[in-house]
Amino acid sequence: MAQAHPYRVPLAVAVLSTPAALVLAVLVIAGALPAAHALGGMAVIVAGMTLLVVWHVTSVRAVTQYVERLRRNQDEARVPDPPAIRSPGLDPDLVSAIADSARERERRRAELRAAAERLQTVLAALPDPLLMLDARGRIAATNPAARQLFGDNLAGRTLPSVLRNPDLLSAVDAVLRDGEAGQNVEFNVHGSVERTFATRVEPLPSPGPDGSAAIVSLHDVTAIRRAERMRADFVANASHELRTPLSSLVGFVETLEGPARGDAEAMERFLPIMREQAERMSNLVEDLLSLSRIELDEHAVPETTAELGPLLGRVVEGLALKAQDKDMAIELSGADALPPVQGDSSQLTQVFQNLIDNALKYGRPGTSVAVRAETPDNGRAVGRHGQTRAVAVSVIDTGEGIPREHIPRLTERFYRVDKARSREMGGTGLGLAIVKHIVSRHRGRLEIASEEGRGSRFTVYLPRAEGAQTGRAAA
Secondary structure (H helix, E strand, O other): OOOOOOOHHHHHHHHHHHHHHHHHHHHHHOOOOOHHHHHHHHHHHHHHHHHHHHHHHHHHHHHHHHHHHHHHOOOOOOOOOOOOOOOOOOOHHHHHHHHHHHHHHHHHHHHHHHHHHHHHHHHHHOOOOEEEEEOOOEEEEEOHHHHHHHOOOOOOOEHHHOOOOHHHHHHHHHHHOOOOOOEEEEEEEOOOOOEEEEEEEEEOOOOOOOOEEEEEEEEEOHHHHHHHHHHHHHHHHHHHHHHHHHHHHHHHHHHHHOOOOOOHHHHHHHHHHHHHHHHHHHHHHHHHHHHHHHHHHOOOOOOOEEOHHHHHHHHHHHHHHHHHHOOOEEEEEOHHHOOOEEOOHHHHHHHHHHHHHHHHHHEOOOOEEEEEEEOOOOOOEEOOOOOEEEEEEEEEEOEOOOOHHHHHHOOOOOOOOOHHHHHHOOOOOOHHHHHHHHHHHOOOEEEEEEEOOOEEEEEEEEEEOOOOOOHHHHO
16 A cells, blocks of 8 residues: 655645634734734644544545455455544445445355355266367366366367367367357267267357356267167177078078988987087177177276286186196296286186187197286386386287288187188187277287297286386385
């Protein structure tokens, strides 16, 4: 606050006393009042005026300081009491009115803060990502769902640096620059798992405190679109894969009902084949259902952790008898030193069961399947944002190997390098597709390397659980 002028009180007293001084001077000149009496009267007048001016200036200063205090303490929960007013020139109700106005202002500010906090709580609880854009198309604010999807430090970035879809950017331009009404856009976000979003771009009625001019809401419709594709794929692929065993079963049933009716020898020969074809259909349906469940959840990263060492031990133990039947062995190494990974134990069990089972199917009798687990210091970065250190598990067989041109398509549904051999071994053509989708859901990587005549290596990289250390480091 500015300092009071040092001559303000004397100047005010002089101005206020001037009319009385002029009257006394006229009376003295006219001989109506002795000079001594006039001087005494003037002294009384000046003293009274000085007292009144000092009271008034002090009161005005107190009011000014009170207003300044209210201005400086805008966040005070309690409005301070107003000062006492002694000046007869100021209405005491003035300060009370100022205090009442300040209390009303604080009440309204508290209501606004509470409303803003409620709004922030609602936005934070929304499962859909939200991006608040300013008039230049820069991100002004986000909710936790958006930060989880796109990473932190989004504020101040341009929308194209986060989402580069041309249709979305055109919709934002139409809303921000052309003043059009809300726009709807559906587009795909490519990454370790492709996701589909139905997006709404809506202008705000007025700019927000942070400069927000429009809101972009993204609704994940990946599961819906995937379910639509899965229904179509299921009909096409299942009908194709079921047709052969079903035709065989129908043929055998017709034979046993017709020419071979009552023929015990034919029945003994046909029934094992019919059982095999029925089991093949059962395995196919089970794998299809398993793949459908996995694909529906693929966009949702597992929130639990899994102990990979004991899990691998259980899988190897469960397949030991199958290995013995082929005169093969399974050698597990490095499992004791593994840190926990972020993942679903049941699905990871399925991954390694499929990989080791395939190695036993295609490995040469008398050889071993090596299951090697490690935590490489220079391993691949995996995880939701590709920044998490990985745990690597390799399944290595000594078999015929896979021709190089087939490797990129191995994880496609129903793709087989040797269709006849695969069906002969009971394969459904879905095992590696299941592995790929589970690994994708875990935001990991699957690498395949093979050399014809020497065998194949399937390596799964999975993200370590947050804060996990290796078994040796933690010991």
